[in-house]
Amino acid sequence: MLRGSSTEATTPDRVAAGAPETGRPRLLIVDDDPGPRDSLKIIFKDDYEVLTAANGEEALDLLKRQPIHAAILDIRMTGMSGIDLLGRIKTQDPDVSVIMLTAFETLETARQALRLGACDYLTKPFDLLTMRAAVAKAVERNRCARQFRTNETVLREIQSQLQEYQVREEMARKQGEIYSMVLHDINNPLTVISGLAVMANERLRRLQLPYTQDLSSVREDLAQIEQQVFKCLEVSRRYLGFARRRPGEAPHVNVNRVLEDLRTLMRPNPALEGHELRVELPPMELFARMNGTDLIQVLLNLVINALQATDQPHQVCVRARLLQQPVEAARMQSTTHAHFANRVSFVNEPPLVEIQVEDNGPGIATVPVGRIFEAYYTTKKAGTGTGLGLTIVQHLLEQANGGLRVETRPGLGTTFTLWISAQ
Numbered sequence: 070m071l072r073g074s075s076t077e078a079t080t081p082d083r084v085a086a087g088a089p090e091t092g093r094p095r096l097l098i099v100d101d102d103p104g105p106r107d108s109l110k111i112i113f114k115d116d117y118e119v120l121t122a123a124n125g126e127e128a129l130d131l132l133k134r135q136p137i138h139a140a141i142l143d144i145r146m147t148g149m150s151g152i153d154l155l156g157r158i159k160t161q162d163p164d165v166s167v168i169m170l171t172a173f174e175t176l177e178t179a180r181q182a183l184r185l186g187a188c189d190y191l192t193k194p195f196d197l198l199t200m201r202a203a204v205a206k207a208v209e210r211n212r213c214a215r216q217f218r219t220n221e222t223v224l225r226e227i228q229s230q231l232q233e234y235q236v237r238e239e240m241a242r243k244q245g246e247i248y249s250m251v252l253h254d255i256n257n258p259l260t261v262i263s264g265l266a267v268m269a270n271e272r273l274r275r276l277q278l279p280y281t282q283d284l285s286s287v288r289e290d291l292a293q294i295e296q297q298v299f300k301c302l303e304v305s306r307r308y309l310g311f312a313r314r315r316p317g318e319a320p321h322v323n324v325n326r327v328l329e330d331l332r333t334l335m336r337p338n339p340a341l342e343g344h345e346l347r348v349e350l351p352p353m354e355l356f357a358r359m360n361g362t363d364l365i366q367v368l369l370n371l372v373i374n375a376l377q378a379t380d381q382p383h384q385v386c387v388r389a390r391l392l393q394q395p396v397e398a399a400r401m402q403s404t405t406h407a408h409f410a411n412r413v414s415f416v417n418e419p420p421l422v423e424i425q426v427e428d429n430g431p432g433i434a435t436v437p438v439g440r441i442f443e444a445y446y447t448t449k450k451a452g453t454g455t456g457l458g459l460t461i462v463q464h465l466l467e468q469a470n471g472g473l474r475v476e477t478r479p480g481l482g483t484t485f486t487l488w489i490s491a492q
Contacts, residue, residue, distance in 0.1 A: 095117065099143060138208050141167075188207050327365055328387065344376050348387045349387065364465075391420055392421040396472060407474065419491075422488070
């Protein structure tokens with residue numbers, strides 16, 4: 070073969086980087102022999118935007134600068150062979166449709182080219198009609214591939230938006246459940262208030278001075294009423310305060326108080342029936358940089374999941390502590406039975422509040438265990454879960470730049486550990 074000069078890369082048919090699309094498909098011809106290269110350019114210049122290259126390096130440089138729809142590669146070239154260039158092109162842009170051209174056809178070379186993704190394999194001298202048909206087919210194949218990828222991207226975006234909508238809808242439903250439980254919690258002291266108020270009014274109606282004992286009883290009843298009213302106000306103001314916090318305001322929450330609320334809110338929950346919930350308060354007050362309603366929602370999800378792990382009686386324990394050092398790298402690794410969910414968003418800077426939800430149930434049979442954080446994935450019986458609970462937990466902790474790890478021991482139980490920046 071005659072060898073072409075590498076200076077051809079500067080000829081006028083080159084398209085500068087960032088040049089606007091012409092609307093015509095772009096065809097790349099790579100051959101170190103100027104004869105076939107120029108002949109092909111003349112044949113296709115009226116139908117395609119034709120770029121030419123005398124070697125593989127020039128071809129890859131052109132591919133970096135603008136999209137190529139189809140390419141014709143000579144197999145035997147000085148330096149990088151056509152087969153090697155084919156592999157590089159497919160790595161850089163798998164949608165480029167490539168036609169291999171050679172004067173030395175062998176079965177093995179043809180197989181290798183097709184294995185690497187070539188869409189056609191022609192020999193020199195080529196038939197003009199066959200070459201035109203092959204290029205037209207290659208361009209159409211590229212158009213279909215790009216359209217497929219565009220549709221696939223749009224579909225993924227739609228699925229992502231739908232999943233985000235469903236997650237937010239589930240989060241809103243969960244928050245509604247939280248406030249329902251708060252109202253339930255408030256209802257108990259209100260019932261006491263109502264009864265004591267009736268008794269106090271009855272005693273005052275019958276009161277005849279100087280019955281100081283009756284007066285003492287009335288004062289005691291009124292003191293209990295005041296105490297119960299204060300409890301109602303404290304619970305309602307606390308959670309309304311979380312909801313009303315301004316977007317730019319740094320969130321923070323008293324972890325001890327949230328754990329106390331968790332114990333109170335879980336007391337009437339049907340998931341607790343037949344099981345035991347232990348909430349261990351830390352010896353000192355801990356404050357975390359997280360919205361209080363989000364934290365109580367995370368803990369309620371994890372605790373209810375742990376209680377529903379099995380119908381057999383078992384125990385769930387919730388505990389918290391302060392860490393003065395970062396989480397060890399080993400605990401941030403994922404294995405078959407352990408998974409760290411928020412590695413990218415987690416701010417691993419002490420001090421950190423560590424909260425664990427541990428159960429002694431049967432463990433999680435899913436392998437790898439990280440699959441439990443996938444949206445709609447559930448191990449519960451049909452109709453008992455949406456498959457979004459742990460997705461919401463992960464989402465809320467990501468918003469707080471918190472870490473989340475699950476470790477399961479088949480037959481022994483599961484531990485969820487979350488880390489949040491301490492206030």
